[in-house]
Amino acid sequence: MKFLSDQALERLRDAADTPDLAGTRYRLLERVARGGMGVVYAAEDEKLQRRVALKVLDVPGTDGDLANRLIREARVLARLEHPGIVPVHDVGTLADGRVFYTMKFVEGQRLDKHIATVNSVPDRLRLFLRICDAVGFAHARGVLHRDLKPANIMVGPFGEVLVMDWGLAKILRSVDSSPPQMADPDATIFEKPATPSANGQATDSSVITGHGTVMGTPGYMSPEQARGDVQLLDARSDIYSLGALLRFLLIEGKDAAPAHFRKRVDRSLEAICSKATAEAPAERYANVPEIALDVSRYLDGLAVGAHHESFLEKSARFYRRYRFFILLIAAYLAMRVAILVFLHR
């Protein structure tokens, strides 16, 4: 039996990974990245002559049931038609039993890279609201993302925000049926490999799992998800991730940002993050529109539901909101006082 060197082992791993697309309409172009439970390649759809992202899942199932289930669930995702959700074009099975699916090839920047170019809090919050739009839409269609993190958000060249990698998504209910309250534990789509980061920070890598075990990314995954309580997962689990994302948006890259942005995160925003990432799901926002509404209210200079303001805070917010008029009235009053003083001299 031939001895395999370490290099040979690596080459064999790579060789075994390369998908054989014979019999499909796709031609492999290049490997793009490793995502949850699979590798993403750039491929050409030879029929439509367009570039697509092709994700090949690593492990084939024991039998055709898993493949069938994945395909069935990918179809549900394919029906999530929203400008903020990367559309699934096609799904199929390779000759070696691995399931693949193709998606729109998104050219853009991942949020964790893009954020360095967004230096104002309102701009970052508007980005967040667009993420909420997409996630809220999916929730309304009965689909949880379960792996929301900066690496799974893409910002396109025209500022469009796309929520990617619905590989861990969970179907709460059929798109057309009425909403039940809890997740179906068997409806897991593509489960992800375990690679917690060495430093405990959130990374691109999601944590692995089988049914009922841990899935998601440390730092962005809700406590119930981290415990593997899949039966308890509902929209509030994604709310937790959105809260962590909001915190990321408010803090990330601030050291390199202009001085006016480096100041402490506003208490109202901190309260929104804290409410969204509360340990107990019942203490979080009940749904995405609620958290989006609070962020919108903040942007409009209104009080947010997550924070009870002190008189001073209320005054400060009032001042910020009506600064122009207050300054105008103050100037007018100052002028009147000056005139009175002048006349009484």
Added chain:
Amino acid sequence: MSQEDFHAGGDRFPPTRRSVIEAVRSIDAQERERALEALCSAYWKPVYKYIRLRWNRPPDTAQDLTQGFFVEVLERELLEKFDAKKSRLRTYLRVCVDSFVMNVDKAGRRQKRGGNVPHLALDFGGAEEELGAAAIDPAKIASPESLEEFFEKEWVRSLFALAVEDLRVLCTARDRARTFRLFEAYDLDGNKSISYEKLSQEYAISVSDVTNALAWARREFRRIALERLRELCGSEEEFQREARAAFGWDAK
């Protein structure tokens, strides 16, 4: 997932070999022997190298201990005590090796060789050469984590080597010896100057014939390796975890 599900096979997924864990519990003696043979084939080298490094035993003692260990697996029905829900088979066997070596030390007795262990030609000389070629620094594998890593790596090496050997046999049986040579040249030998064009010139075939042959060989290699792996796992969940470890999907 029930064991029944674990063994089920669909149209696209041909029925898989039975897990060794199930097979050693069979009442059929032949099946038990075949399971132990599969286990020994995949694990004897990792076990031997592990004993050499972890326990710092000279080659002849390590050989005795390796053979003795597999006799022990058989006689003390260690596999029957394995619970796939509690650990991986690989980890379980490594822990068993540790306690076996400690017991042997305690008893101070020389292990019996052979016994009822499946009759495999264990090429200890080859394993010794591999250890020498790998130039492993024992100081670097002193911690329990690195020992686990070392054992895992050797186990993957053993699994892949068996899969490559199976592929060679398959290619011979299907009259595809050239395909195997192409696979060997491109994916195993590591010659940096090799290319599809060079291979097509060398074998006087078109480049697409080369890529088609390689695609087939890689697909078969992957299938065989996963099938062997499935055989060595106690549950579907363990299989999925081990597949990720073996193919490095977690690390990439």
